[in-house]
Amino acid sequence: AQSVTQPDIHITVSEGASLELRCNYSYGATPYLFWYVQSPGQGLQLLLKYFSGDTLVQGIKGFEAEFKRSQSSFNLRKPSVHWSDAAEYFCAVGQAAGNKLTFGGGTRVLVKP
Amino acid sequence: KAGVTQTPRYLIKTRGQQVTLSCSPISGHRSVSWYQQTPGQGLQFLFEYFSETQRNKGNFPGRFSGRQFSNSRSEMNVSTLELGDSALYLCASSSTPGQGSSGNTIYFGEGSWLTVV
Numbered sequence: 001a002q003s004v005t006q007p008d009i010h011i012t013v014s015e016g017a018s019l020e021l022r023c024n025y026s027y028g029a030t031p032y033l034f035w036y037v038q039s040p041g042q043g044l045q046l047l048l049k050y051f052s053g054d055t056l057v058q059g060i061k062g063f064e065a066e067f068k069r070s071q072s073s074f075n076l077r078k079p080s081v082h083w084s085d086a087a088e089y090f091c092a093v094g095q096a097a098g099n100k101l102t103f104g105g106g107t108r109v110l111v112k113p
Numbered sequence: 114k115a116g117v118t119q120t121p122r123y124l125i126k127t128r129g130q131q132v133t134l135s136c137s138p139i140s141g142h143r144s145v146s147w148y149q150q151t152p153g154q155g156l157q158f159l160f161e162y163f164s165e166t167q168r169n170k171g172n173f174p175g176r177f178s179g180r181q182f183s184n185s186r187s188e189m190n191v192s193t194l195e196l197g198d199s200a201l202y203l204c205a206s207s208s209t210p211g212q213g214s215s216g217n218t219i220y221f222g223e224g225s226w227l228t229v230v
Contacts, residue, residue: 036221043117043203044221090156097211098169099144099219103156 002027002093006104013081014112021076021107023091032094033074034101035065039087047089050074061085086111115140117206117222125228131192134225138185138206142220145187147179150201150224159202162187163210194229201226 003026013019025031032051036044048059055067065076074091088108092101118137126132138145147159158171162181179189185206191198201224209217 034219043223044205046218046220049218092156094219095211099146099161099163099205099207099209099211099217100158100169100171101146101148101156101205101219102158103148105155 002031002095002102004091004093004102004104006089006091006107008107009105010108010110012110012112015083016080019076019078019081019085019109021089021091021109023074023076023104024072025074025091025093026072027093027095029096031067031074032096033065033067034092034094035059035063035074035076036090036092036103037061037087038090038106044090047076081109081111083111083113085109117204117220119202119204119222119225121225122223123226123228125230126194127230128194128196130194131190132194132227133188133190134202134204134227136187136189136204136206136222138187138204139208139220142206142208143185144207144210145181145185146205146207146219147187147189148203148205149173150203151197151199156203159189168210191227196229199227199229 005024034049035047088106091104120135144163146161161169165181176192181187203224204222207219
């Protein structure tokens with residue numbers, strides 16, 4: 001069965017500093033990997049996705065993620081955080097057949113001024 | 114192009130009642146999925162429909178059911194509500210029945226907040 005682990009429940013970062021959110025997945029086949037962001041009281045917005053090819057994926061809002069098969073990881077990064085990046089971030093794994101996503105527990109990001 | 118629309122956005126129900134939530138996918142999308150989000154359990158998959166057929170179902174009791182109409186709109190129903198059903202229910206839509214070989218973007222609505230008292 002597929003699973004996703006986000007080891008960090010909360011991360012606090014200063015505005016302008018870099019951010020890295022960790023994601024580890026378990027999936028038997030080629031993974032389809034996603035990062036979503038959720039602002040308070042809102043739905044999920046897709047930041048980026050990985051299916052194949054280049055292991056460094058660029059997304060919206062200046063985010064990027066790197067797929068490392070050997071480490072079963074798909075970490076999300078941003079070089080310089082803005083106060084508007086304060087939100088909860090979810091990593092998810094999909095499957096070839098169907099659109100079911102399995103989500104990690106999420107990481108809540110707080111941005112200090 | 115309008116996004117995924119969910120109605121109602123907020124509702125309060127009493128234990129034992131039933132509730133129906135509605136989802137209108139993005140125009141042209143035929144795949145609809147539902148998720149339950151709670152602080153304790155996180156985001157959990159409920160079920161998925163494509164062209165009116167349920168293709169996948171999560172590990173929820175039979176009180177949770179859904180359906181999809183010919184225009185791709187979907188509803189989910191929860192009968193005999195329990196306090197633990199209080200959650201944000203999210204609907205997602207996509208254009209293809211699966212991730213396939215080239216990937217597929219799954220778009221989420223803003224959700225329906227259900228409070229059971």
